Amino acid sequence: MPHITVVIPVFNASPLIGAALRSVFGQTYRDFEVIVIDDGSDDETELVAALHEWAGRIVYIRQPNAGPARARNVGITRASGQLIAFLDADDEWLPEKLEKQVAYFDHHPETGLLHTGLIGDGLQASSLGGPPRPAFCDLFHTRFFVNTLTVMIPAAVLQEVGDFDERREIHIEDWDLWLRIAARHPFGYLPEPLAFHRPGGYMSRQIDRTYASQLLVMEKNHSLCGEACTAHRLSPAQCDRERRYVLHRDWGYDRLQTGNRRGAREQFRLALGYSPTDPRAAVLYAATFARPHWLSFVRQLSSTRPLTASAPPPAATQTPDHGRQRISLVHDTIYRRLRRRAISRLHDIDDGIFALRQGRKRILFDAASPMSLAVFRPLYERVRRDSRLEFWFTALGKVWTPQQVFEWTGVRENVISSSTASRMKVHLYINTDFWDMTWLPRRARRMHLFHGVAGKYGLDAPVDLAPTIATFDALLFANADRRRRYIEACLVPDDRIKAALVGYPKVDCLVDGSLDTSQIRHRLGLAARCPTVIYAPTWSPSSSLNGPGEEIVDRLAAEGLQVIVKLHDRSYDRGQRGSGGVDWATRLAKYDSHPRVRVVREADSSPFLAVADAMVSDHSSIAFEYMLLDRPLVVIDRPELLTAAAISPDKIRRLRSAADVTVTAAATARAIVQGLSNPRCRSAERQQVARELFYRPGTAADRAVALLYHLLELPAPVQAQAGLSTDAIETVAAAG
Structure with a gap:
């Protein structure tokens, strides 16, 4: 029997429930059960799909819509834990929340309700912590606030005082229950912030109803x-x-x-x-x-x-x-307001001094890996000759030095360390990764280019990264689906600049005719008349590369096919997280003399996609990008990868709807041969997925360049304006 029951009511929150559950199953304390109660959601299909990866690990209950009080009571009724904890679908816990609350109850078993601090919430009247104490008077007079997502209550206390009041007119049923508990039992408080609440969500504050x-x-x-x-x-x-x-x-x-x-x-x-x-x-x-x-x-x-x-x-x-x-006083509103004003004034002075000393607009591009520059490069090539601009480059990752990240493209000037970049004053900061990024204490506009569309690691709606995302002035979305998810998750406003629907500039070259496939084949030493297959697994110890990968390459070559092996750049990270500890550069060196196998190390995959007649992958953005070429695709089923990479069920479904799915190397080789013999098979599905995931390919760089100049408050040069698409100009004009 579990010690804790976690009760999670859900209503129309399918984009958010995954992040909430990841925060639960990421707890350091593991003796718990999870009960998810769907309160008659309209997005039942999407919710079930989102919960699929947690099948067997949660109890799922669906009820007709009756409100959160009824949903929580259903969860309490089904609970078998001695302690009950509550979490809503749009909230998250920090990893040590349950462990620290259980330890508190072990020391103070008389506690009737234990709550904790909340990220961004400041200190409360009860923030002294310590042993539990009477709380009814302060709670009734609203001298402190109990956040439901931080609460843990003994099941015996709920049996004694009753559950949440389910009458709809009560509306603040949580405060009502806390009062009934406080009338009989002392409250405990852990001042450490152990939970994160994402403001907004699916319900707006109804003032009159609340009061x-x-x-x-x-x-x-x-x-x-x-x-x-x-x-x-x-x-x-x-x-x-x-x-x-x-x-x-x-x-x-x-x-x-x-x-x-x-x-x-x-x-x-x-x-x-x-x-x-x-x-x-x-x-x-x-x-x-x-x-x-x-x-x-x-x-x-x-x-x-x-x-x-x-x-x-x-x-x-x-x-x-x-x-x-x-x-x-440190947490007083007046202090914070004065502090913000002082900091803003210092930034104004810094801006003024910099404007006098710096004639050109300075742009800093921050890469997380060599592939980052492949994402940014279409923009860079369009604007790098603008004499009004000055480009600097840095990288924060621990695997590559900044010089190693940029040298493959010939970028050698103005490449600096992350620590140097953090002291630099720039006009515009651009990056492609929310995790590995250089923080700039000095004021700058910020623009983010997404580095893929595969839906891994919760990137389709990473509510746990909300504070980071909020620092950006413009997010450049590759498709309307991800943009919608971010807006629904309240990560960005529905704004044409802050949430710009741009497309994916990296793949423009796949559809605009700018790649010289004859020259690419010649450089690789590939015969034009012999079919070429690209094997492009994702990075992870759970990827197909760490399973049947080498056998797949050998079997494809044995079929008389030319094989391009294109690994994700993070697969060359010899750490456990990236490659599982395998030195793939050395391991794949055996193919250097192979007549039909080419192992390519360039970060930009687009040229190799262009000359490939078919692809083998597991789950990666490159597989979706390849659909723009409408050629046969085979996906290797790696269930452990889907879990390890926290891949969106929606993206799993989309990828596999347009591909043949195999398990073994032998089946993969057969599927490729069959696909090459009938390349139009699944063509409609590939085209459909490509339309959904890449907004207006071929002109994405136009819109990205227009936004870049907008953020810099510069008119685009004549040569750039000539290449801008109509909707790119309209987007910036609409933003004013």
């Missing part, structure tokens, strides 16, 4: 207040007045923030009825009569909003502005 629900919960628990609230015992009338004053003041403030001045005025009037002499409510009440441009002044009063937090909205709508009370 009306507070009134219902206050009335419902009025008798508990009399029993458990020390302020109530001292003066019941004063306790009630203070609580209602805070409620109406906060209600009015939130209405004012949304532009509902008349509704805000009514709430401030009610607040003044409970506390007529309070200057804050009076100023806010007067502001509802002011002209709109005066409201910017009122918004500056956010630091004088109640010293206590407003009562909690539902867990799914928690936003970073809730915990207003601070016990340290």
